[in-house]
Amino acid sequence: MSTLNFKLRQAPVATVDLSALIPAKLAGLSTGDIEELPLGALKVADLFDVSGTLGDAIVISGGSPLLDYVGAGLDGGSITVEGPVGAYAGRGMRSGRLDIRGDAGAYLASNARGGIIHVTGSAGSFAGGARPGDKFGMLGGTVVVEGDVGERAGERMRRGTIIARGKFGAAAGSRMVGGTLWTETGFGPRPGPLLRRGTLIGPKVDDMLPTFADCGRVDPVVLRILSRSVAQTLGALAPKALPIIVHKFAGDQATIGKGEILLTG
Amino acid sequence: MLIKFTGGTVYDPMNGVNGEVRDIYAKDGRIVAAPQPGTKIDAEYSLSGRVVMAGAIDPHSHIGGGKVTIGRMLLPEDHMGHEVARTDLTRSGCGHAVPSTMTTGYRYAEMGYTAAFEPAMLPANARQAHLEMGDTPMIDKGAFVMLGNDDFFLRSLAEKKDFSFIKDYIAWTMHASQALAVKIVNPGGISAFKFNQRQMDLDEKHVHYGFTPREIILTLARGLKELGVPHPIHIHGCNLGTPGSLHSTLATIRGSEGLPIHLTHIQFHSYGTEGDMKFSSGAPQIAELVNQYKNVSIDIGQIMFGQTCTASGDSMRQYGNTKSANPKKWVVMDIECDNGCGVVPMKYRDKSYVNALQWAIGLELFLLVNDPWRIFLTTDHPNGAPFYYYPHLIRLLMDRTFRNEMLEKLHPQAQAATILKSLDREYSLYEIAIMTRAGPAKSLGLRDRGHLGTGAIADITVYADDTDREAMFKTPLFVFKAGEQIVRNGRVVKVVSGATHVARPEYDRAIEKPLREYFDRYHTVKLDNFRLSDQEIVESNCGHTGGECGCVIVQPCGPRI
Numbered sequence: 001m002s003t004l005n006f007k008l009r010q011a012p013v014a015t016v017d018l019s020a021l022i023p024a025k026l027a028g029l030s031t032g033d034i035e036e037l038p039l040g041a042l043k044v045a046d047l048f049d050v051s052g053t054l055g056d057a058i059v060i061s062g063g064s065p066l067l068d069y070v071g072a073g074l075d076g077g078s079i080t081v082e083g084p085v086g087a088y089a090g091r092g093m094r095s096g097r098l099d100i101r102g103d104a105g106a107y108l109a110s111n112a113r114g115g116i117i118h119v120t121g122s123a124g125s126f127a128g129g130a131r132p133g134d135k136f137g138m139l140g141g142t143v144v145v146e147g148d149v150g151e152r153a154g155e156r157m158r159r160g161t162i163i164a165r166g167k168f169g170a171a172a173g174s175r176m177v178g179g180t181l182w183t184e185t186g187f188g189p190r191p192g193p194l195l196r197r198g199t200l201i202g203p204k205v206d207d208m209l210p211t212f213a214d215c216g217r218v219d220p221v222v223l224r225i226l227s228r229s230v231a232q233t234l235g236a237l238a239p240k241a242l243p244i245i246v247h248k249f250a251g252d253q254a255t256i257g258k259g260e261i262l263l264t265g
Numbered sequence: 266m267l268i269k270f271t272g273g274t275v276y277d278p279m280n281g282v283n284g285e286v287r288d289i290y291a292k293d294g295r296i297v298a299a300p301q302p303g304t305k306i307d308a309e310y311s312l313s314g315r316v317v318m319a320g321a322i323d324p325h326s327h328i329g330g331g332k333v334t335i336g337r338m339l340l341p342e343d344h345m346g347h348e349v350a351r352t353d354l355t356r357s358g359c360g361h362a363v364p365s366t367m368t369t370g371y372r373y374a375e376m377g378y379t380a381a382f383e384p385a386m387l388p389a390n391a392r393q394a395h396l397e398m399g400d401t402p403m404i405d406k407g408a409f410v411m412l413g414n415d416d417f418f419l420r421s422l423a424e425k426k427d428f429s430f431i432k433d434y435i436a437w438t439m440h441a442s443q444a445l446a447v448k449i450v451n452p453g454g455i456s457a458f459k460f461n462q463r464q465m466d467l468d469e470k471h472v473h474y475g476f477t478p479r480e481i482i483l484t485l486a487r488g489l490k491e492l493g494v495p496h497p498i499h500i501h502g503c504n505l506g507t508p509g510s511l512h513s514t515l516a517t518i519r520g521s522e523g524l525p526i527h528l529t530h531i532q533f534h535s536y537g538t539e540g541d542m543k544f545s546s547g548a549p550q551i552a553e554l555v556n557q558y559k560n561v562s563i564d565i566g567q568i569m570f571g572q573t574c575t576a577s578g579d580s581m582r583q584y585g586n587t588k589s590a591n592p593k594k595w596v597v598m599d600i601e602c603d604n605g606c607g608v609v610p611m612k613y614r615d616k617s618y619v620n621a622l623q624w625a626i627g628l629e630l631f632l633l634v635n636d637p638w639r640i641f642l643t644t645d646h647p648n649g650a651p652f653y654y655y656p657h658l659i660r661l662l663m664d665r666t667f668r669n670e671m672l673e674k675l676h677p678q679a680q681a682a683t684i685l686k687s688l689d690r691e692y693s694l695y696e697i698a699i700m701t702r703a704g705p706a707k708s709l710g711l712r713d714r715g716h717l718g719t720g721a722i723a724d725i726t727v728y729a730d731d732t733d734r735e736a737m738f739k740t741p742l743f744v745f746k747a748g749e750q751i752v753r754n755g756r757v758v759k760v761v762s763g764a765t766h767v768a769r770p771e772y773d774r775a776i777e778k779p780l781r782e783y784f785d786r787y788h789t790v791k792l793d794n795f796r797l798s799d800q801e802i803v804e805s806n807c808g809h810t811g812g813e814c815g816c817v818i819v820q821p822c823g824p825r826i
Contacts, residue, residue: 041350133342135592 002055004034006048008062008083015086016040016047018060019069023077026054063102071098074115087124088131090117093141106150107131112160113140118237122147125169128162128179129155138162138179142230144237151188154181157198161230163239173200176259180226184239187261195252195259201242203265212251212261219245223262266307267292267300268748273312273727276698277319279707279716283695289317291723294747298719312727315742318698319715320379320724324705325499325529325564326646328369328401329383329408330394332576335596335608336363336647340574342592343610355757362573362610362647366400370763372653374403375755377726377741380714380763381652383408384448384499384529385578388415388795389601391442395802398765403751405818407709407766409499410444411578413481414455415603417783422484423474429773432488436772437780439494441796445709445766445820446496448529449485450578451503452478455605458581465581467503467513467520478503479520486524492770493822495710497525497562505530505582508538511547518554518561527708530566530645532627542618546626546683552633555640562708563634564641567627567658568620569650574610576647583607601789613650621679625672631662632688637699638707655701656738662692663734710820711766723748765802770822 006021016039020026026034034054035045044050048060056077060070063083070085075094084102093112103121109128123145128138129152136158148166154173161180168183172191176198181191183202190209191200227241247263270289275282290297327333337343337360344359349368351357358368373381381401386394386408398406412418412435421431435447453476454465460473468477486498502517504510514534517526528534537545555561572591577583580597584607587595591612598606613620627649634640642659646652661668672685680686692700706715713721725745731737740755751759777792784792803816 131341131345133340133345 002053003057003059004050004054005052006044006050006058006060008048008060008064010047011062011064012042012047012066014040015066015068016042017069018067019072019091020044021058021060022071022074022079023054023056023058024073024075026058029054063100065103065105068105070100071096071117074098084121090115090143091131093117103147104145108145109138109141109143109160109162110134111136112138112143115141116234117141117143119143119145119147122166123149123153123164125150125152126155127153128157128160128181129153130157136177142233144234148185149183154179154198157181163230163234165239168202173198173259182230182239186265192252192259192261194255196256197258199259200261201246201264202261204263205261208249208261209252211253212249213253213257215248215250215260217245218248220248266748267297267304268723269306269309270317270725270727271309271311271313273315273317274730275317275717276694277717278695278699278703279319280718282717286313287317289717289725291725291745291748294723294749295713296717296719296721296723310727310743314730316694316728316730316737317717318377318726318728319702319706319717319721320726320744320746321377321701322705322709322711322715323373323378323381323643323646323652323701324641324709325384325566325643326381326652327383327385327576327648328366328381328406328646329397330386331390331600332385332578332606332608333363333397334393335598335606336574336576336610337365339594339596339608340592340610343572343574354760362651363576364651366397367402370402370404371757374744374746374752374757375741376653376655376739377728377744377752378404379724379726379744379746380405380407380711380766382406382445382709382766385450385501386410386442386444387578387600387604387606388412388438388442389603391444391797392801395443395765395797399762399802401763402760403746403757403763405714405763405766407445408443409446409448409496410438410442411448411450411604412438413449413452413485414578414605416456416787417780419453419456419471419474419481422476422481428484428488430776431484432492433772433776434780435485435488436492436770437776439767440769440772443765443767443797443799443802443817445768446494446499447485447489448499448501449482450501450604451505451581452481452500454478454503454581455579458584458605459599459602463581463585464507465503467516479517482517482526483520483522483524486521486526490524492772493824494768494770495820495822496708496768497527499527499529501529501577501579502534504534505577505579506533506536506586507582508536508544510534511537511550514547514551515554518551518558521558521560523560525560526562528561528563530643530648531563532566532568532623532630532649533645535626535630540682542678542682544619544622546622546629548626548629548633549684552630555634556636559639562639562641562704563630564643564645565627565630566643566645566649567631568613568623569644569654569657570613570615570620570624571650572610572612573647573650574608576606576608578604578606580605580607583609586611602787611648615675618676618679618682621675622682624675625679625683625685628661628668628685629683629688631692632685632690637692637696638704640700641705641708642697642700656735659692659697659738660733660735663694663697665689665691709766710768710822712820764816764818766818766820768820768822
């Protein structure tokens with residue numbers, strides 16, 4: 001498979017919008033054309049050494065928390081970043097794969113509709129969340145974060161799955177409308193404020209909101225289906241299968257209360 | 266400093282100049298007669314083959330006041346993807362339908378405009394409106410104050426107060442809010458909305474006060490005429506955007522009793538109820554009557570396809586429009602029991618029958634009204650479309666082939682419901698110059714603007730004579746404001762402030778006694794704090810009259826020119 005390489009020459013001094021660097025937008029351009037592409041006030045060549053041939057894969061060597069919109073709008077193909085990225089990585093992504101070998105900033109996968117995002121570091125606040133003006137946050141796809149996730153993950157999320165090996169920050173799943181947040185470590189304080197529907201899964205919760213009703217121990221079939229489906233989608237990245245029996249809390253009763261927090265611990 | 270503009274093809278309708286090659290001289294910000302031979306010329310621009318017009322004037326554009334700010338707050342998605350970076354000269358901004366103030370000013374100037382007027386300033390919001398317009402650089406500004414739905418006016422009318430009392434109140438409000446003219450929005454309707462009326466026709470009684478919109482319009486029209494305010498009453502009539510609104514508009518024109526009136530964004534008031542869709546064009550009837558009644562002037566409020574945001578004082582009709590909001594969110598509110606405000610985002614689609622026909626109705630009106638002196642080019646920014654669609658609109662008016670090409674892309678039933686295809690008229694540059702310069706200037710009483718005669722302010726726009734009129738009007742080669750070059754090749758090269766135009770008719774100060782009692786009893790602010798002083802909207806008492814530093818220009822009142 002042919003790969004196009006962008007080698008970061010030096011860290012940028014201001015935020016840069018990299019949404020132009022996805023295979024679909026670069027198709028048919030020569031290396032020279034790509035170097036001339038504008039990135040805000042700069043050109044690609046001001047920041048990156050471009051090499052290789054364009055195919056389905058893009059590799060960005062070297063990262064910076066000032067590189068925004070990495071892989072935004074990705075629809076097919078893969079992007080690998082050898083380093084951290086800034087806000088809005090994978091925003092509006094439809095399919096394909098985004099690998100971030102480092103930390104991701106705020107609004108990871110906001111408005112994403114499909115595809116897989118893998119972050120080896122941690123993710124910032126509002127992962128899978130709705131940006132001001134968006135009707136919904138994440139609308140589909142799967143995100144795997146090896147580290148922790150910031151506050152208010154899954155804000156106004158509608159569909160899709162965010163899996164964290166680490167911990168979700170405060171108020172995970174706020175105003176969530178659907179989808180799944182799954183942690184192997186636990187949730188921070190007060191998850192699920194104004195959770196409408198959607199599922200929060202984890203071994204423990206730091207501080208449960210009083211508007212979640214204890215439903216006792218339950219054994220929903222869907223857990224087995226979910227474990228199997230995630231294993232199929234993610235392969236080696238998939239988390240350990242869920243137990244048969246979990247402790248369910250239903251809420252947020254301050255709104256329609258059709259959401260759930262499932263404790264596996 | 267004497268500047269010479271050599272050999273341009275000049276279109277100056279106010280002085281009857283139609284495409285003649287002329288030299289123009291400007292000195293100290295004003296246009297002067299040709300100097301004695303041998304006089305030293307400090308700067309010369311060779312404009313051979315170029316089209317020269319006065320700076321364009323937009324008589325109806327929502328650029329300041331509460332509702333624009335509400336629109337900006339309501340639509341964060343309107344900012345994203347429309348960011349404008351700062352440069353060494355200009356400041357940063359953003360926005361598509363409701364751009365930030367600085368961006369608004371730059372975009373107007375870059376399109377050859379040197380003045381724009383905010384048509385719906387609430388008296389209670391005047392301070393905000395003027396501060397916002399003060400932050401809109403490059404262009405001259407002014408505002409029309411909204412009357413006719415405020416309680417003091419309605420009470421005075423209901424109590425059958427002396428006419429001079431009402432006149433004094435109109436004049437006092439114009440002084441207090443630093444206005445250039447008076448606008449009426451849905452006469453009595455905004456007030457009636459608060460008494461649970463959801464619709465109000467020209468001869469329908471206000472449930473509480475018991476009089477009709479017709480009486481309100483006539484009172485204000487007569488009042489302004491007697492006060493000598495240059496711009497006639499600026500009417501946003503009844504039934505905005507409803508099928509059948511055509512009839513109330515026709516009745517308004519017929520009932521004007523010879524008083525000067527200006528019907529604004531008339532496209533939104535020209536809908537019939539014929540056909541399968543119960544929505545048809547009323548443009549032919551309206552245009553016929555406008556042609557017949559010489560006391561009537563109009564602006565169109567053309568719609569263009571795409572995302573925009575409607576912002577109006579008409580809370581009654583905007584409440585009715587909320588079901589069409591796209592994206593689905595809106596604000597309808599009362600402001601200080603003074604008037605209303607409705608902000609509804611809107612996406613006009615060419616594949617929608619109603620939207621496509623609205624587009625065609627606007628163009629039909631443009632082409633059917635014969636006298637360009639009484640029809641002004643507007644999109645009612647941002648209600649029909651953002652103002653920077655004007656070059657596209659001008660091309661639609663000047664290029665029949667292009668117009669018909671665009672028409673063919675529309676909803677097929679809408680194409681069948683419009684007579685647009687049979688209209689062969691193409692606007693000439695002279696007529697465009699009337700519609701965008703001389704006409705508005707004359708109507709607003711700006712005697713030294715909108716023309717290139719001796720004594721006029723040297724607000725000059727120079728275009729390349731491109732057959733693609735859209736490209737031509739989009740990027741003027743030069744724009745001069747009071748003799749200074751502010752734009753070159755469609756980019757800002759110098760930032761200026763622009764002045765604020767006001768009109769101050771005479772009135773009897775005794776009106777302040779009952780007003781003060783009214784304010785003390787009902788208002789949230791005292792009368793003296795309500796009033797807006799010059800110092801609040803200008804930076805200094807400079808004594809300038811050309812708008813060199815953002816000062817106030819008082820336009821003389823008196824019989825209309």
